[in-house]
Amino acid sequence: xxxxxxxxxxWTSNKNQKEPVSRSTKxxxxxxxxxxxxxxxxxxxxxxxxxxxxxxxxxxSSLVSCHMMSYLYVxxxxxxxxxxxxxxxxATLEVNPDGSGRxxxxxxxxxxxxxxxxxxxxxxxxxxxxxxxxxxxxxxxxPVLHEASCEV
Numbered sequence: 001x002x003x004x005x006x007x008x009x010x011w012t013s014n015k016n017q018k019e020p021v022s023r024s025t026k027x028x029x030x031x032x033x034x035x036x037x038x039x040x041x042x043x044x045x046x047x048x049x050x051x052x053x054x055x056x057x058x059x060x061s062s063l064v065s066c067h068m069m070s071y072l073y074v075x076x077x078x079x080x081x082x083x084x085x086x087x088x089x090x091a092t093l094e095v096n097p098d099g100s101g102r103x104x105x106x107x108x109x110x111x112x113x114x115x116x117x118x119x120x121x122x123x124x125x126x127x128x129x130x131x132x133x134x135x136x137x138x139x140x141x142x143p144v145l146h147e148a149s150c151e152v
Contacts, residue, residue, distance in 0.1 A: 060091040071130035081115035
């Protein structure tokens with residue numbers, strides 16, 4: 001089974017505007033049909049607009065969100081009632097002298113609150129299964145690590 005996702009990107013040069021070319025030329029819009037427009041730029045470290053989302057933010061956000069949804073799914077399959085889920089994830093990007101770069105690892109740090117104390121160990125184990133199911137993690141060429149905690 002295959003699903004097709006579409007995104008349209010729009011960019012315009014601002015050489016006649018007051019804003020420095022180095023910043024605004026990296027700002028652009030991404031449109032996905034039926035959804036609010038995403039205003040995107042480069043990360044601040046790469047002379048982008050720090051007030052806008054950047055591709056690195058969006059990649060990490062995709063991983064965090066997809067893992068949570070996969071995790072909630074495997075918990076429901078295993079009779080675990082998740083009451084709260086939060087994550088403070090980190091992504092490490094290495095930039096080479098030639099300007100190329102790549103993410104070398106992502107650490108998800110989910111904190112879970114469940115209803116049953118007798119299922120804490122299983123709840124922690126299920127992060128591995130969620131990672132195996134996560135569409136975004138399966139698409140990455142870097143490790144996605146988990147530093148999970150769980151309490152009642």
